[in-house]
Amino acid sequence: MANTSPEDAALDLFRRLNPDKISKNLDTVLQYRPDLSEVLLSSIDQPLRSERCADSGNQYLLCDFNRDGDSYRSPWSNKYAPALDDGIVPSDHVRDIEVRLNNAMRVYVDMYYEGGVSSVYLWDQDEYYAGAVLIKKGSSDDASGWDSIHVFECLETGEPDKWDYQLTSTIILHMQSSSSSADESKLGLSGQLTRQTSQRLEVSDVYSQVANVGRMVEDMENRMRTFLQEVYFGKTNDVVNAIRSVMPLEEVKENEKRMSNVVSGMSKA
Known part of the structure; x- marks a missing residue:
């Protein structure tokens, strides 16, 4: 140390x-x-915060990827709040991809999360562009929440119509049981998971660029969601079942005795 x-x-x-x-x-x-x-x-990575776009009325997420000083850029209006005269904005071509990705991810969130807030921010790089796809879903009482942050970059490979996509995804999950009394203890579960992947994909037009990013985010979220279900929820379920039984203790002991008798009988056969 x-x-x-x-x-x-x-x-x-x-x-x-x-x-x-x-x-x-x-x-x-x-x-x-x-x-x-x-x-x-x-x-x-910190849990995401949301704000409402004054021009469109849509919610958008606040993070370092759309921040310039103390102002944040809305992906819907491409304007900063509070207003900035010289705020950083993507080029026209990259902005076109950003708009299409925001519309696509809005549909994705409605289908997979049944509501929530999503935002996509892109910025220009020397070798084309990079971006971040953000998704936030919370319970009505804010006791539970899911924040996913997907940061990617697109790199030209030298091959015709082939690009390298590199994706780093982080999911921040927190859950807390609700109780009717202040004296009752609450069960909380929280964690953070980060994974990386890269793919070489075909790019022919702006639609394929949107599809490539969307497909990578979808596949990564499915894999991470499965991992969280098996490790976080599966392990918690095993621990709870080991320390508490829904059956009366006498019945549990009687079942164990019967099982022991069956095993003993089989070994003598």
Whole structure:
């Protein structure tokens, strides 16, 4: 530990803290070490916040990918709030892809999540463009929430109509049981999962670019959702079943005795 840098130590700390309280913990750490703000804010994914676009009336998500100073750009109007005269915006071609992706992801969220907020932000790069697909779904009482952050970049390969897509996805999940009394204890479950993938895909026009990004996000979310179900929910179910039985204790002991008798009889046969 003597050779560990403050940046590595802080990142290692956040890997062990409750993801449900990551924003509060981040504010606390930065109060004591403001010099780590650039590293931590750019490296640690936080639960997404939403705002409503003044022009379109649609909700959009706030993050570092659409922030310029203290203002945030709406993917629907391409304007910053509070207004900025020199805010960074994508080029016309990239903006066209951004608009199409936002419309596509809005349909995706309605179909898969039955409501929620999605936002897609693209920005120009020397080798074409990169972007982020953000999805937020929460319960009506805000006791549970799902935040998925998919950051990708598109790189030309030198092959005709072939691009390399690199995707890094992070899911922040938190759930808490509701109780009717303040004296009752609540069961909470939270976690954060990050996965990466890359594919070489064919690109012929703007529609194929939208389809490629959408398909990669969909496939990644399906894999991560399955993993979360098996590890988080499956393991929690096993633990709860091991410490609590819905059957009376006498009945459980009687069943165990019968099973023991059956096994003993089979071994003597």
